[in-house]
Structures are given as C-alpha cells and as structure tokens.
Amino acid sequence: MVSSTQKPDRLRTLLETGIAISSELSLEVLLQRIVQAAALLTDSTYAALGVIDRAGTGLERFVTTGIDEETRGAIGPLPVGRGILGVLIGDARTLKLHDLGTDPRSVGFPPHHPPMRTFLGMPIRLHGVAYGNLYLTEKTGGADFDEEDVELVSVLAGQAAVAIENARLYEAERATRSRQERLQIVTDIALAHPELDDLLFALLPLIRKLLAADTCALFLLDEDSQELVARAALYPDPDIEEKVIGHVRYPVGQGLVGRVAAEGKPVVIGDVEHTTGIHPIVREIGIKSVCYVPLLMPSKVVGVLHVGTLSPRTFTDDDIELLRMAADRAAMAIVHARLFQAERSTVEALARTNDELRELDRIKDFFVSTVSHELRTPLTSMLGYLEILRGGEVGELSDEQQRLLEIVDRNCDRLHNLVDDIVFLSRLDGGLFHLERAPVDLGQLVTERVESIQPAAEKKGVAVQLHIANGCDQLWADPSRLAQVVDNLLSNAVKFTPAGGDVFITVATSDETTHIEVRDTGVGIPENEVQRLFERFFRASTARNVQGTGLGLSITKSIVDAHGGTISVQSRAGVGSRVTVHLPLVRELAAVNDSAAEVTT
Amino acid sequence: MDSRANRGRRPVVLAADDEEDILGLIVFRLEHSGYTVIPARDGAEALELARNSQPDLAILDVMMPKIDGFELTRRLREDEETSEMPIILLTARTQEDDVQRGIDAGADDYIRKPFSPEELRSRVEAILGRR
Numbered sequence: 001m002v003s004s005t006q007k008p009d010r011l012r013t014l015l016e017t018g019i020a021i022s023s024e025l026s027l028e029v030l031l032q033r034i035v036q037a038a039a040l041l042t043d044s045t046y047a048a049l050g051v052i053d054r055a056g057t058g059l060e061r062f063v064t065t066g067i068d069e070e071t072r073g074a075i076g077p078l079p080v081g082r083g084i085l086g087v088l089i090g091d092a093r094t095l096k097l098h099d100l101g102t103d104p105r106s107v108g109f110p111p112h113h114p115p116m117r118t119f120l121g122m123p124i125r126l127h128g129v130a131y132g133n134l135y136l137t138e139k140t141g142g143a144d145f146d147e148e149d150v151e152l153v154s155v156l157a158g159q160a161a162v163a164i165e166n167a168r169l170y171e172a173e174r175a176t177r178s179r180q181e182r183l184q185i186v187t188d189i190a191l192a193h194p195e196l197d198d199l200l201f202a203l204l205p206l207i208r209k210l211l212a213a214d215t216c217a218l219f220l221l222d223e224d225s226q227e228l229v230a231r232a233a234l235y236p237d238p239d240i241e242e243k244v245i246g247h248v249r250y251p252v253g254q255g256l257v258g259r260v261a262a263e264g265k266p267v268v269i270g271d272v273e274h275t276t277g278i279h280p281i282v283r284e285i286g287i288k289s290v291c292y293v294p295l296l297m298p299s300k301v302v303g304v305l306h307v308g309t310l311s312p313r314t315f316t317d318d319d320i321e322l323l324r325m326a327a328d329r330a331a332m333a334i335v336h337a338r339l340f341q342a343e344r345s346t347v348e349a350l351a352r353t354n355d356e357l358r359e360l361d362r363i364k365d366f367f368v369s370t371v372s373h374e375l376r377t378p379l380t381s382m383l384g385y386l387e388i389l390r391g392g393e394v395g396e397l398s399d400e401q402q403r404l405l406e407i408v409d410r411n412c413d414r415l416h417n418l419v420d421d422i423v424f425l426s427r428l429d430g431g432l433f434h435l436e437r438a439p440v441d442l443g444q445l446v447t448e449r450v451e452s453i454q455p456a457a458e459k460k461g462v463a464v465q466l467h468i469a470n471g472c473d474q475l476w477a478d479p480s481r482l483a484q485v486v487d488n489l490l491s492n493a494v495k496f497t498p499a500g501g502d503v504f505i506t507v508a509t510s511d512e513t514t515h516i517e518v519r520d521t522g523v524g525i526p527e528n529e530v531q532r533l534f535e536r537f538f539r540a541s542t543a544r545n546v547q548g549t550g551l552g553l554s555i556t557k558s559i560v561d562a563h564g565g566t567i568s569v570q571s572r573a574g575v576g577s578r579v580t581v582h583l584p585l586v587r588e589l590a591a592v593n594d595s596a597a598e599v600t601t
Numbered sequence: 602m603d604s605r606a607n608r609g610r611r612p613v614v615l616a617a618d619d620e621e622d623i624l625g626l627i628v629f630r631l632e633h634s635g636y637t638v639i640p641a642r643d644g645a646e647a648l649e650l651a652r653n654s655q656p657d658l659a660i661l662d663v664m665m666p667k668i669d670g671f672e673l674t675r676r677l678r679e680d681e682e683t684s685e686m687p688i689i690l691l692t693a694r695t696q697e698d699d700v701q702r703g704i705d706a707g708a709d710d711y712i713r714k715p716f717s718p719e720e721l722r723s724r725v726e727a728i729l730g731r732r
Contacts, residue, residue, distance in 0.1 A: 373664075376693040380715035381622040387718055388626075393633060416715060 027167035031063040034160045038136055039065050041156070042120065042149040045138035049124070051164055052132050059132070092130065094154070095121040096145050100137065120145035122153045126161035134160060179322060182210045186329045196337040200232035203333065207326045208234055211319060213307035215287055217244065218295075219257050220303040220334065226252050228261050228304055235285050236310070248279055255279065260292040261301045266324060267292045268315045272308075282308065291315040293323045295331035302331050361430075368426040375419045382412050414547065421551040425536070428558050435478040435562050437586075442475045442482075442514060443468045446507050449486040453494060461499030464490065469508035476586040481559045488556045489518040489579050495546050496577070497522035513565075514585055519578040525571040533569055542573055612729050613637045613654065617647035617673075618662040618691065623714075627660060630718035631725065644668025648676060651683050658729060660721070663692040663703070671706045678707040687728045691716070 031049050039047035044066070051061040097103050097119040116137035124131045134157045139145055186206055193199035200218060208216035215235050219228040230248040233241045250258035256277040260267050269275045269290045272282060282290065287308035295303035305327045315323075386409050388394065390402065397405070427433045450466045457464045475482075486505075493503040501521040508515055523542040525533065532538045534557045537550040560567045564584050571577035614636045616627040621642075628638045639654055641647035645667040651659055659677070663670035670690050677683040690703040693714035703711045710724055 373693045376714045377620055377623065380693070381620070381626060383715045384623070384626040384630075384718045388629060391719075 027163060028061070028063070030163045030167075031061065031160060032065070034134070034156050034163070035063050035065045038134060038153055038156050041152045042136050042145060043140045043143075044120075044136035045140065046116065047134070047136045049134045049160060050132045051124075052130060056130070061132075092123045092125055094123070094150060095119070096150065097121075098144055118142070118144055120149055120153060122150075122157045124157045124161045124164070126158070126165055129165075131161050131164045179210070182206070183322075183325055183329065186210070186326050187333075189333070191333070191336075193333070194337055194340040196334065196341060199333055199337050203330055204232050204234045207305065207323070207330070208307060210326055211291070211307045211323055213291075214310045215285065215308040216306070217308075218303060218305050218330070219248075219250070219261075220295075221252070221261060221301060222249075225249075228252065228257050231303070237285070240281060240285055244281060248281065256290075256292060257304045257306070260294050260304045260306075264294045264296060264301055266294070266320045268320060270314055271312065286310050289313040289315065291320060291323055293320065293327045295327050295334065297331055297335055302334055305330060365426060365430050368422060372419050372423045375415070379412060379416050379419070383409070383416070386412065418549055418551075421549065421555060424555055425551065425558075428555075433558070433562065435481060437476050437478055440475045440477045440479045440482060442477075442507055442509075442516075445479060445483060446486055446505065446516065449483055449490060450505060453487070453490045456491075457494045457503065460494060460497075462494050462497045462501050462503055464494065464503045464505065467504065467506045469506060475514060475583065477563055477583065478559075481562070485556050485559050485581065486516065488552045489516070489581070492552060492579075493518050493520035493522065493577070495548070496520065496524075496543065501576075509585070512585060513582045515583070516581045517578060519576065521576040524573040524575050524577055525569070526573045527571070530569050530571055534567075611635060611637045612657040613639060614725060615639045615641060615647060615651055615654065615656040615659040615661075617641035617644065617660065617665060617670075619643055619665050620662070623662075623691075626718055627721065630722050634722050634726075636725070644670070644673045648673055651677055651686065652680065655682070656686065658687045658689070658725060660689045660691060660725070661708075663690055671702055674703070674706040674708050689721075689724060689728070 031051070035047045035049045038044070038049075046064070046066040048062065048064045050059040050063075052058070053060040095105075098117070100116040100119040103119075118139045119135065119137050120139075121133060121135040123133050134153060136145065136149075136153065139149075186203065189199070189202045189206060193202055204216045204218060208214070215233075217233040217235075218231050220231040221227075222229050227249045228251075230244045230246065233244045235241050235244070250261075252258050253262040254277075256267055256269070256275075257279075259277065269278065269292075272278055272287055272290060278290070285308075288310060289312050290306050290308040292304055292306040294301050295305055305323070307323060386405060390397065390405050390409065424433070446468070447466060450464055454464060490503065490505065493505075497503055497520045503521075504517075504519045506517045506519075508517075525540045525542060529538075529540050533540065534553050535550075536554045538554075539548060539550040557567050560581055560583070564586070566582045567579065569577060569579050612635075614631050616624060616631070616638050617640075618624045618627065619642055624640050624642070628640055631638045639650050639656055641650050643666040644661075647659070647661060647665070648668060650656075661670040661673055665673070668676070670692070674688050674690065677686055677688065687709045688707065689710045689712060690706075690708045691712050691714060692703070700711050709728055712721060712724060
C-alpha cells in the first residue's frame with residue numbers, strides 16, 4: 001500500500017507535518033496527519049494514535065490509517081493499562097517487536113484487531129505527562145522497524161504531544177472564557193432586572209445551562225420565619241414547579257436545603273435515592289444527582305440554589321466552583337432587587353400619602369369654598385335687611401332698637417370678616433393668591449383708611465394721628481390688599497389701645513423703600529410672644545378680653561411678603577406696640593414682571 | 602325704545618337670583634328707590650323676561666339654576682334685542698377670577714356678596730345715570 005520512500009521525501013514529509021501542526025488545525029486533523037506521516041515515513045501498512053483521557057482510564061481519541069472503517073469499528077475499546085499499550089503508556093518505553101502475534105504482551109489486544117507481526121510502539125509524552133501512544137505495524141516487505149524509523153516516529157510523537165497539549169490548553173481556555181462570558185451574562189441579567197420575580201425568571205435557565213444541568217431551584221430565606229422558601233424552580237414538569245414554589249419550605253438547619261443555609265457550604269449529592277433530607281418531590285421529578293450552594297452575602301445567607309440532573313452525575317469541584325460563582329452573582333442581584341423593591345415601595349407609599357393629602361387638601365378647598373359661599377348668601381340677607389331696617393325706611397326705630405340692631409350688625413360684620421379671612425388663607429395655601437398690582441398713591445390710600453377707622457376710634461376715645469413724612473405717590477402694588485394691611489394694623493392698634501390712648505401712623509419713603517409705621521400706647525405684647533404674632537390663630541395673652549380670631553396679622557404678613565416687603569413688631573407689655581412695614585419701591589411695570597414675589601404659597 | 606317710553610319715567614330693572622330673600626332685598630331696595638323691578642328665579646326665566654320685557658338693566662346672580670350668570674350674560678350679548686342691556690353680576694363665589702370671567706362675558710359691573718343694598722342702588726344709578 002505504501003511504496004518505499006527515499007530519504008529526501010521523508011524529510012519533506014516530516015517538515016510538512018511540522019508546518020501543519022504549528023498551523024491552526026483541529027486536533028483530529030492534526031493527529032490524522034501525524035498518523036499518516038508516520039505510516040508513510042516508516043513504510044508501515046498500519047498506523048494508529050491513541051490519546052488517553054485526563055483521568056488516564058481510557059482513550060478519548062483513536063486515530064488510524066491503513067485500515068477501513070468497518071475493520072476499525074470492529075476493534076472496539078482498547079485496553080490502556082494492560083498488554084502492549086500498558087507498556088507504552090505506563091512504562092513510557094519504545095517497543096520494537098518482530099512478531100506481535102507471538103509476543104506474550106499482546107494479550108490485551110482486542111481479538112478483532114487485524115493480524116500484525118512487525119510492530120513499533122512509541123509513547124506520546126511531554127514534560128513527564130503521558131498523552132497517548134503511536135504505533136505502527138507491518139512494515140512493507142516484512143522487514144523489521146529500524147533505528148531510523150524509531151527516530152522519525154519519536155519526532156512525530158513529540159509533535160503529537162505538543163499538538164495534544166496545545167489543543168487541551170486551548171480548549172481549557174475556551175471553556176474558561178465561555179464560563180466567564182456566561183457568568184458575565186448572569187451579572188448582566190442581574191443588573192437588567194431590578195424586579196425580583198423577573199430576575200429569578202431570567203436567572204434560573206441561565207444557571208441551569210451554565211452547569212449543563214436539567215433542573216434548577218432557588219430558595220430564599222424568610223427573615224421573619226427563618227425558613228427557606230422555594231421561590232423559583234425549573235423542572236421538566238410545570239405542574240411540579242407550581243407545587244414547589246411558595247410551598248416547599250425548610251427551617252434553617254433542617255433538610256439538605258436548611259443545612260446548606262445553616263453551614264454556608266456547598267453540598268453535593270451524587271445519588272439522591274440513598275440520601276436523607278431530600279424532599280420527596282425531588283425523587284418524584286426523577287432527579288438523580290444534586291448540587292446545593294448557599295446564596296451568600298458577605299455577612300449572611302440569603303438563600304440556597306441547587307441544580308440537579310436526571311441522570312447520575314458526579315459534580316466536580318469545578319462544577320461546584322462555577323455554581324458558587326453563579327450563586328454569588330445571584331445573591332448580589334437578589335439583594336439588589338430587594339433594595340430596589342423596598343425603595344420603590346417607600347416611594348409608592350409616599351406617593352400614596354401624597355395623593356391622599358392632595359385629596360384631603362382638595363376636599364378642604366372645596367369645603368372652604370362651599371361653606372364660604374353658603375355663609376355669604378345668608379350674610380347678604382342679614383346685612384342687607386339690617387341696613388334697610390336701620391335706615392328707618394320701614395318705620396322709625398327707637399334708640400334702644402337702634403342699639404340692639406347695631407350689635408347684630410357688628411356681629412354680622414365679624415362673621416363676614418372671618419369668612420373673608422378663611423377664604424383668603426385657603427387661596428393662599430392653594431397657591432391661588434395673586435397680587436393685582438396697579439399704581440398706588442400710598443399717602444392717599446393711608447389717608448382714606450385712617451378716615452375710615454376714625455368713627456370707631458373716636459367712639460372708643462382713641463386718637464388716630466396720621467403723619468406723612470414724604471409720601472409715595474406711585475407705588476406699584478395691589479391697592480385693595482395694601483388697604484387690607486393698613487386696615488388690619490389700624491384696627492389692631494385701636495382695638496388694643498384703651499380710651500385716652502393714641503395711635504400714630506407714619507408713612508415715609510426713601511430711595512429704596514417706603515415704610516408704614518403704626519404705633520400705639522396700648523396693652524402691648526409680652527416680649528416672649530412677639531415671635532409668634534404672625535402665626536395663624538395665635539392670640540397674645542394681653543388680647544384675651546378683645547375680640548379677634550388671630551388671623552389678621554398672619555394675613556397681613558402674607559400680603560406684605562407677596563409684595564416683597566417685611567413686617568416687624570416691637571412691643572412692651574403695658575407700654576404699647578410698634579408695627580413697621582417696609583415695602584420695596586417698585587415703580588416700573590417691567591420690574592414687577594420679573595419679580596418672583598408675585599405669588600406666595 | 603318705544604316700549605321703554607310706554608312705561609313712563611320709572612326705569613325697569615330685571616333682577617335674577619334663586620335666593621328668595623336676596624331677590625326680595627334687591628326688589629325692596631330698588632322699588633323704594635324709584636325703579637320697577639322684574640324678578641326672576643332662575644337663568645332661563647331671566648332670559649325670557651329680558652327678551653320679552655326689554656328692561657333698562659339686568660342684575661344677575663352668577664350661580665343660578667338652568668343658566669348661570671356668565672352664560673346668561675353671553676346670550677344676552679349675542680341677541681341683538683338685548684346686546685346693549687347693561688348687566689351687573691352678583692356673586693358669592695370666592696374665585697377672584699370670576700370678576701374677569703364676568704367682564705369677559707360682557708358684564709358692565711360686578712358686585713360681590715355680601716353687598717350693601719345702598720351700594721347696589723348707587724351702582725345701578727351710576728350705570729343708568731350715565732346713559
């Protein structure tokens with residue numbers, strides 16, 4: 001089959017094989033070339049190369065030449081530890097035989113192997129590691145293999161060793177890389193699914209695939225009950241998944257799942273049938289081998305993850321390590337998802353509270369609006385008919401009748417003012433209060449307000465004195481609100497000043513501001529209460545015998561604030577009070593449009 | 602103009618409010634001040650009376666059944682017969698924007714409740730006097 005070969009041809013073949021080996025070919029093709037080269041170089045009829053598996057118990061590859069497929073198939077598995085191959089692999093020796101058939105060491109060869117006489121066997125080794133063997137039989141012409149053949153074959157064996165080692169390193173690297181890539185996917189999935197259920201749904205198939213397992217299940221620790229509850233599962237039968245998820249639970253320390261959680265260490269079960277502490281459902285599913293790992297965060301166990309196989313499997317240290325790495329990432333993702341959920345439920349709770357408060361606020365606004373409307377309507381009738389009655393149009397009234405109706409009138413006014421104040425504050429709180437600015441002659445405005453309060457002041461025996469130092473004739477402000485401020489300050493001053501006392505109101509304008517000062521010789525306010533004067537419904541201890549709601553100064557301050565001004569009170573109990581309002585001089589419309597002080601909330 | 606002349610020198614005022622007591626107050630004040638008042642108790646009645654009676658002025662409550670004061674003002678303004686009729690709106694509502702709404706609808710004046718009957722009379726007089 002193989003013709004005799006000249007030496008230059010042999011060298012060329014050897015060289016070509018070397019080039020082929022160093023180029024990137026698959027191991028199978030390389031080994032095939034080596035075998036062919038060996039047969040060619042030694043004029044052999046038959047050549048074979050066996051690669052032993054890593055465990056050293058069998059051949060993972062067996063490459064031949066000079067033999068047809070059928071014959072080769074009939075050879076069957078080759079013994080590694082005995083006979084000729086045992087010598088080659090175990091003893092690491094080259095073996096040269098004249099007649100294999102008669103050699104006692106051929107006993108291990110399979111009976112269907114084609115008959116062989118001359119034989120040259122060579123171990124494939126590198127750095128003391130046995131990779132396999134290369135052997136040749138039936139040198140053409142019946143000659144024995146010579147030393148030159150041994151030399152050539154040893155070179156080829158060396159090349160084969162390098163090729164096999166390279167291939168293994170490459171495969172190992174590829175496996176590592178693929179594992180890294182898949183672990184990275186676990187991490188990516190973890191980051192992409194902040195929802196716990198979504199996360200587990202995406203994570204489990206990935207972990208199952210990573211470990212080339214058939215089932216995968218995840219238990220999470222319930223902190224309250226200290227139980228591990230099945231949270232997600234991938235089984236061949238979805239009905240069983242349903243039976244397991246949320247139902248199967250182990251107290252920490254009990255059952256295999258509980259034990260893994262308690263000890264924080266992986267557990268591998270090669271044979272489920274003969275192990276206790278496993279849920280009967282696992283056997284029902286048909287799981288034969290299981291690998292459990294804890295889901296660990298630095299300081300605590302958050303759950304247990306396990307993968308199973310439907311056929312018996314020995315989970316290697318490598319498998320456990322891989323599952324642990326996946327579990328670490330899953331644990332991190334689960335904690336992340338829980339934090340996310342907790343944060344979101346807090347946000348949702350806040351949003352709900354906010355909605356409820358908003359609704360309450362809306363109801364309050366509606367209530368205030370409705371009530372004020374409902375109060376204003378009867379007030380209109382009461383005040384209106386009182387006016388007609390007191391005007392004497394329907395008959396002259398006696399002094400006593402007039403006096404009594406005046407009391408009714410005054411109290412209707414109080415009610416009216418209260419309704420107005422409540423409506424004002426409600427609008428203020430609702431952000432609905434806007435100033436309607438217009439040019440205001442402050443001197444004139446204050447003069448009118450003083451005139452308006454004069455009758456009441458005179459009646460009480462309080463003298464109101466107005467002093468306009470230098471008036472501001474073009475203040476850009478809301479005239480009716482400003483009038484409300486002055487009315488409030490004046491009526492307070494008159495109200496809290498006993499008969500015979502004085503109220504002084506001064507208006508003065510400088511380049512920057514204008515100020516209104518109202519001073520009285522009234523009851524005053526204790527020093528420690530001054531700070532609280534602008535609070536709603538606050539009433540000074542010295543105001544107990546005087547009617548009022550405690551809303552006036554609060555409203556006054558809101559109006560002053562809206563104008564961008566300030567209000568301050570100086571007071572001494574028993575001596576009197578001085579309220580000073582400073583308003584910035586806004587003279588031009590453009591300046592107002594830029595002003596943010598238009599609306600107060 | 603002829604129908605108005607037929608009534609003699611007393612100007613006619615249409616007053617619409619669903620609150621009987623307030624309507625009575627307006628009627629009393631104006632009747633005692635030299636006006637003839639036609640009372641209406643809802644927007645639809647007021648619209649009909651405004652068209653049929655051609656009053657010199659209308660006082661309309663904003664919150665009325667059937668047709669509210671704003672809508673009624675708009676309809677009166679659209680109708681050629683009543684488009685020139687002076688209108689005073691009355692409101693107890695708290696929304697100050699209502700003033701603007703009333704003016705936009707075409708009202709001549711706007712009075713907030715509670716109002717003094719004397720103030721109402723002077724506003725009516727101001728409008729009818731300046732015509």
